[in-house]
Amino acid sequence: MATGHSVGAVTPRTMSFDTPLQFRGGGSIDRYELMYETYGTLNADRSNAVLVCHALNASHHVAGYYADDPRNIGWWDNMIGPGKALDTDRFFVIGVNNIGGCFGSTGPASIDARTGKPYGSRFPVVTVEDWVQAQARLIERLNISRLAAVMGGSLGAMQALQWTLAYPESVANAIVIAAAPTLSAQNIAFNEVARQAITTDPDFHGGDFYEHGVKPVRGLRLARMIGHITYLSDDAMMEKFGRSLRGARIGYHFDVDFEVESYLRYQGDKFAEYFDANTYLLITRTLDYFDPALDFGGDLKAALARAKARFLVASFTSDWRFAPTRSREIVKALLDNRLDVSYAEINAPHGHDAFLLDDARYHKLVGAYFDNISNAITRAGALGNNVIPLKAAADARKAAA
């Protein structure tokens, strides 16, 4: 059980940006909006901000609930709140829905002012680098020069890592959970099947289904079902469902017979109701393309040489999507750069999903790491801190490029 309690009712906010966003893969959008939420209070030094990055299907709604929808609880609520591992009594926490998303930030379903129609297939392909760029503008607008930490699991962890490379002066700590430095061929393969399920759905209409008043529900549903299998370990599935039947005996048909079938269909149906198919395509590509070592001839050590943050890296023994060996690649490259790294391999049976679950050892680990950050902030506050503003750092980077 998580200690601490909820941040309570929260309110999402929108921030609008008029500066065009250039995408790494080409294309741009002239203006965009980001949905975000904050919890806790920014201290006088503005030095206690923690950015929490979301993974595939999550959003800016990281903790707490909505007053008008109390069952809509933030996706990392067990981790974040007063007295929790990421303690909102001490930290100012920011959640943001990424560009290309479908929870309020500008994405494929948004209206493109140039055409008056939803972007659809014309939305640029996004990368982790683009997301981090957009997030940095938000952080800058919040008048935060340097983040106490950037934190994420899975794809969120890739963003945390990317922050330390794009804005090395602006991140004190990166918390990189259930991550991989790149997707494996098998990871890409699962993403590709999911994408093919969506793009071959007759209701996809090349990505411009909005104009046809339909949604590629069948494809999204399959994509989510595939995803779910990879989020759970074989053992966790066996523990949760085994070969249990829904009915008293085998039905000898193609309807639901086994509990695991019912679970997958339910998850698929639910997801297909609320998620945008184009966002799914974009986010899986974001995963596929993430490869910080690409511009360094595959040398991850060289790629991570820019980083200056302190790192907490954590992996889960039963995670076969991003297995501990993949996290260890990151750890090794960081250590090879003589960076300050804590690494924990957490014995957990739940597979990749473990990073979202309420596990006492895991939360204690993260909590202890944040205690150290909190102590450092207190010490720096007492001494007067000296940070380079985010924009100055970005300008310096641009000049160096």
Next chain:
Amino acid sequence: MATGHSVGAVTPRTMSFDTPLQFRGGGSIDRYELMYETYGTLNADRSNAVLVCHALNASHHVAGYYADDPRNIGWWDNMIGPGKALDTDRFFVIGVNNIGGCFGSTGPASIDARTGKPYGSRFPVVTVEDWVQAQARLIERLNISRLAAVMGGSLGAMQALQWTLAYPESVANAIVIAAAPTLSAQNIAFNEVARQAITTDPDFHGGDFYEHGVKPVRGLRLARMIGHITYLSDDAMMEKFGRSLRGARIGYHFDVDFEVESYLRYQGDKFAEYFDANTYLLITRTLDYFDPALDFGGDLKAALARAKARFLVASFTSDWRFAPTRSREIVKALLDNRLDVSYAEINAPHGHDAFLLDDARYHKLVGAYFDNISNAITRAGALGNNVIPLKAAADARKAAA
């Protein structure tokens, strides 16, 4: 490299059965045909016959090639032929396409005499037990009282195991490769996504697509792509494809960028051309439902107590579909019944597909086991053998039930 050479040009045959086949899950078909091939010569004692059972997408065409289509080589040609592990100079080998298949044996695309239309959705759900029953009738018609061996990999291995339970007096040896006593929840989950891909394809028409002149190609293609991921190990995929690109650089689109995507699409396209969607549904259900311990309160030892055969069980270290731990469950239950079991865990990097590949250690192991069978046959032939005819055994079983 496999030793030995090809059995050469082979000719498939058809055998027709007029006795109705009752299915375990309900339903029956009044008459049916089985496609089969044989290689080698049945000895005077009719004691050197080996039945080879196929897995998901294979057929009766196990070895050799067709004179009019020399590139159409049998799916286990590296294992079977003169001088090969299963030596057709010494054994009479039988391959058969199972009931419900789509390579000539009666299946969902066959015409139902009762309606004059393809069976389609009306074809009974098949089980491993039904297949073995149909195979036994073929073996009986070939005037073979007792098989020297039944052999298979994956789903084929489940049939070999089932033979030892349904016809314990009629199988001298069972060769059970890359098997599991049941599917895990994860195995069922992958099958379920594949089935959902097919049944939600608008061209599926509830299974009666034949009458609409279409095929659920999109669904079949996805099903095959999912399957292929589970047949290969993560390492084998990384070795084979890594993150290699098709083009010179990342394209930032949803078309093929990575080699692994191209491979999956190609495999999916090829499969969707020749395979029947209803057969795919049936065969995945056959896998899901196989559970010899079901009628024994989950006690596999009790379930296998009927078996009298000698066993060779083999698994592959990198097989995550049916991992070695699953084969060991079978081995333990056989040993608990004081049966004669050889078990080998073969160090191979290729995942589940390893059972089909040309691996010298693996083939030597199987070859050595067949040498022993061959020697036993020679000894028995010299002494005069004493076997219970298949039909008598089946009748005895029926009387006991």
